[in-house]
Amino acid sequence: MEINKIGEVRSKYKEPVGPDEMRKSKSIIEVEAEYVDGLDQIENYEYLQILFYFHKSEGYDLIAKRRKGPERGLFTSRSPRRPTPIGITTVELLKREDNKLHVYGLDAVDGTPVLDIKPYASFMDHPTLSLEKKTPRYQINKLIKYQNLHDLLLKAGELHGHYCPFLALGVLAAADAMTRLDADNDGMEDLLAVVETNGCFSDGVQYTAGTTFGNNSLIYRDFGKTAVTFVKRGDSLETLRYYLKDSNFVEQKYPEAAKLFKKVIAERKGTKKEQEKMKELWQEIAFEIIEADIKEYFKIEENIEIELPDYAPIFEDQNCSKCGENLMASKAVQKVDEVLCRNCAESKYYQLDGSGIIEK
Template sequence: MEIESIGTVKSKFDEPADPEEMQKEESTIIIKPEYEEGLYRIEDNDYLQVAFQFHLSDSYELKAPRRHGRVRGVFASRSPNRPSSIGTTCVELLERQGRRLKIKGLDAVDGTPILDLKPYAAIMDKPDDDFADKKEDPRAEINHLIRSHDLESLLIKAGELHGHFCPYVSLGVIAGAYALDELGLKSAGMEDVVAIVETNSCFSDGVQYATGCSFGNNALIYRDYGKTAVTVAKRDGTGIRLYVKDNDELLSEYPEAEELFDKVIVNRAGTKEDKKRINQLWNEIAFELIRKPVDELFNIEEVNAELSEYAPIFEDAFCNDCGEKIMGPKAVSKEDKDLCISCADADYLQLDGRGLVEVE
């Protein structure tokens, strides 16, 4: 079978490089003159699917370690060394000038033959997002991302919960996803999978999103140890504990971020530009960390975790002063009345930025 190219790539990269770095750069697809008419109204599209030839590839392995060390079959990877030598990438179309298309997101080197172009259509190219399927298994997409080790996409989704990207939400995603994958678990939020976090920092949000264990479904346990660590365990206690190797060393590679962290976060100072810059740096660091091997970031050990019983269902009580319903065990007996903690003006425990503290 012979396939004729319809154009070539003009790129700053003369040889293969890190795909993520290549996709950050703009490049140009130059279509052959005889195919220019086929570009009519292509500029109406924001994104294109590009099929091209890995023309520098001359061999392949059906099963081998891939970019991050995991062994996969060639058809279960995005390796450029393939039996067909065909690559596909979705790119952003920035501008059309005649038969020249300025694009961003293409991981192909200068001179790469282009085999085909077509518009990206979410309704056809995106996996079916049927509402009924979501109702049946709300974590289906998250479980797929964990199985396929697509931590970058998982981090992007965790950012929806956390509100921004930062190094520690990235670490939480890495730890939670790794533990579920290694234990062969899926979380349905019914306490069959339990996560024990030892900090209430950004790390915990990454763990909650990746594992599906939260305070609301009683599958998240908080131990106020002040350590960037998590244990993910089955109900029988079989689990994995991950602890960040060295917090200081982790960020020492990013001195500007450390300086801005002290200024903006620790001292609540800095300009608008400082705040914008630290968010940019946190974003960059988060996505750099998500690509690193887990054993570079964490100490990992198999454990037999001590877990409490399933969450009990308490009888309700009513405060004799405000009339609001409360959990029975939380009622305070005072002056022959059952009161809520606030009406009784009693001491209570509060989880906030300081950790678990007693409030008088």
């Protein structure tokens, strides 16, 4: 059997540390000159799988302690101490500079020999596709189970569009509640989240807990507080309320970010450069918060009394006599012998926007 080294890792880490820490940093893979042609069109791929040699690893134990959790078999772990010490990690390709690949997420120390590089393809390398068809929240549940809040925040950012402190707080609270309540969510209203704000915090809650307006398990109370109560229905109600203890923590701990927020968002006066700087600071703060102890930010109350609606009713449909469009019968307006939608009837309605719930 012949194994060839095709390159080396350049990293700030000279000695092994926890893989979770190393995967939060950038590193460079320097490909040897004779293999550079093999990088042709690699820029077309966002993610790569890197195979590398644990050159500092010595010996192995078939049953061994893990960094976290009880002992178990070597082949059910990612330990670097293996009979054939080869590691594999999926990384994000940031850019290519000739023979250098700048990547994010590689848990290998400086000087690590690289054995192979392959493009990551979800349809080939994603082992959970059939499980996700059966359980749509499979990946999210797994991240919550292993308390991988870093990756949960990454995914919540896909929904929210950017990273910010309050998105991170929503993820932090929801992941903690799902663990404490031993809850899953199949979107059938057995798990509810009663949010008291319609800000960024609520998106972190919706993504992580799966409690959304669309599946009727997100209840909005227009209180203007950064708070949420999770309710697990069953033989008896289990409740957990999370309330942000200090709503001014950004101003106190991160004055530069708070100043930029006021100018860029509140006053809408920021330059393009200031907007980008604010996003950069917001991102740094969000990923700092997501690593914090939940009690640093939240007051947590258990088994509180809360008034809840029944399971969402199913309404009959009607058609507007004027525009002909279909609508829920409960939202129709009866005028003499006509059934009208609220728009055609020029009737009052309620709207949820950045101001909260307002009557229009």
